[in-house]
Amino acid sequence: MNELMVIINIIGKETVRAIIGLIGVLILVVINALILTWAERKVAGHMQRRIAAKEVGPFGLIQPIADSLKLLGKELLTPVNVDKPLFYLAPVFIFIPVLVSFVVIPFDACLQVKDINVGILVILAFSSLSVFSILIAGWGSNNKYSLIGAVRSVAQNIAYEIPLLLSLLPVIFMVNSLSLKDIVEFQRGGWFVWKWQFFAFLIYFIAAVAETNRTPFDLPEAESELVAGFHTEYSGMRFAIFFLAEYTNIMIVSAVAATFFLGGYLGPVLPGFVWFLIKTYFLVFVILWFRWTFPRVRFDQLLNFSWKILIPVGFVNLIVTGGLLKL
């Protein structure tokens, strides 16, 4: 035991905490993806009046593990004409920002890898990196469908990053801090979604669905138009990593929404992280619900919606909040 303490002292307590935290995050990411693949199938099934996965394990719970084993066992196909370095790099690149974002999210009052005082900036900065890897994947695939998907993705992400930011700024104004923990603690008097910032929540949530490329904003991978968009040429585990990243992104945007607007880990009786997970997964469920209800919007409608509705409303909300705070 003493030796362990010595080692920890040599490396430094912060480093150990970061390593343990990152391992925890990695486990969380994988488990979350497993849960979400299962949940998506179940939600889709019940919304479409069918039973969905039920053969493997009770309620089909083992199904995602069977699926991932299948994907692991597949040959990693590389089409002949792809740009090899970019093609290999894209799945790696999409995964890193996803991991980093989890570092600053407070799962409970004391369950957080690191409370950075610019927490939300870290999340926003890293989540905008994922568009890079989509562009790389689309370009490297050397496929016209993939390229269109990638270009769409870039335009979409740029258009929706602005309302995303505009919807978070009023909350930051009110709390006067960028730390996620401070924001949660501020909500002890009442959640932001009920107090003051309901419109901000709506804008955030719509922009978040667009950021994660989910229906009705799933244009980069619009199946009926672009086959599978930027990941048309990917198969096996490389495809699985794109999938993993997508599901993790869904969780991150839901977690940020829960932290900013739904009071994070605050809640009576149950422990904090349970409340946090309930809130997060409720929002995740809503996103899944969208997918199985709505058709897809068209590209110009998508951009118009952002530039002509979300951004002006977001600005008005920001100015009103700022003005009221100054009064």
Next chain:
Amino acid sequence: MVEKVKEALRIKIADINITEISYAERGYHLSIEAQKGNIVSVVELFEGKGFYLADLCCVDYVDYLELVYFFNHHKELCRSRVTLKVESDRPVAPTISHIYTMARWYEREIHEFFGVYFEGHPNLTYLFLHEGIDYYPLRKNQIPIPADDKKLLNSFKPEEEEDAFFINLGPQHPSTHGVLRVVIKMDGEYILSAEPVLGYLHRMHEKMAENRTYQQFLPNPGRMDYMGALNFNLAHVTTVEKLCGIEVPERAQYIRTITCELNRIGSHLLWVGAFLADLGGLTPFLYVFDDREQILDILEAVTGSRLTYCYFRFGGLYNDVDDAFVDATKQFITRLRSRFAMYEKLITKNVIFINRVKGIGIIEQGMIRKYGSSGPVIRSTGMPFDIRKVEPYAAYDKIDFEIPTGTTGDNMDRYMVRMKEMEISLGIIEEAIKKLPSGPFKAEKVPKKLKPPRGDMYHTVESPRGELGVYVVSDESDTPYRMRWRVPSFSNLMTFPALARGTLIADAIATLGSYDIVVPEIDR
């Protein structure tokens, strides 16, 4: 109308052979023999009178080839057959593709199947066939394709240009409903031109018909259009019945009506699902399958199959329906009526859906005549043209029903027309069941081997996709001399290049979905 056309033809073109034909016996009113010199002016005259080109086909009489043009009018029934004889050795005929755009595809088809060269046609390349075929398939004698003709057939090549790129939509693509290929020239997300490439599912049903007796051909039509198999089955059966003069008992007529309408509802339901899937909404697809399953169960009980039905026989049906069928159908009607409210909530009133389909893919009334479109595609433009009303077959003349029409002819109208048609079909079924007479379901004394008298017959039915015409030429043998299928999706799809030009790819795919194309039917 018949008189008007006759008079106009007599005035404009001297020396032309016009015969008035008994519609009941042949299925058309006028027969006009044109010559190479005056065919273009005859066609121009029909165009000027507001006729549409229903069909253009060719019959090989060994000594000569006969091009057969069928014209009809949307407002007043006047089917006219114009024939043009061309020599059998290196046949040449003037093109009419500059008058009727649809003739472009018909002429390409005739060119590759018969070797008729159309002077002035812009693009006589392969439509259905491919390089590996060395003989003209539909000619009676084995005539090899000459080298220069093969070169002409093979000359299709999309031109590469700067600032534009080509994308092959299909033959394997989620939203081409089978194996249609569309070569799209794009500038960013905008489509500069779209050219459908057919023939991936071509099976030469027309040639098959020439080698089989009328009975042996019974299962084939259902394979052409697997969504409206019963309607295709009915088209074949009624054409031959009319040709042979077989009387069909009343009960069989009613049952034909009921089953065909069930088939139509099934087809439309699947279309709703597929259309929404094209727009990115996947859930309605499963909902409509739920409803369609009921139809399949009902039809399976009477016909014995679930998809490619072959239920009708010459002079009647394969077997009679029982009370269980009637009860199940009644139950289905109540069930589907209650489901329409749900579809309205889920689809029709969805803001995203409305924004995606309203004002997109507008087909104008002037256009449908040039292309000979039919079915819901033309009814959506506000033209109440339905074969069930204008040329009633089965028991449709004894049943009162209305024809739903749209106003603008956009994707939304096509959707609404089909939704309304399902409701009306339910009404037709209900009424037909109420009136269902008892009696035999099969005509007596239909010979085992049908040998229709010499002559030809054109007969149409309204398939879920539109006007389905069968042209049979009989030579008194037990196999048809020539059987021509005029399929609705073929001429509906032809409008796609015009509608897709200048639109976003997402809209083009929505428009392509709105036609309700069935590729095996186009390719035959």
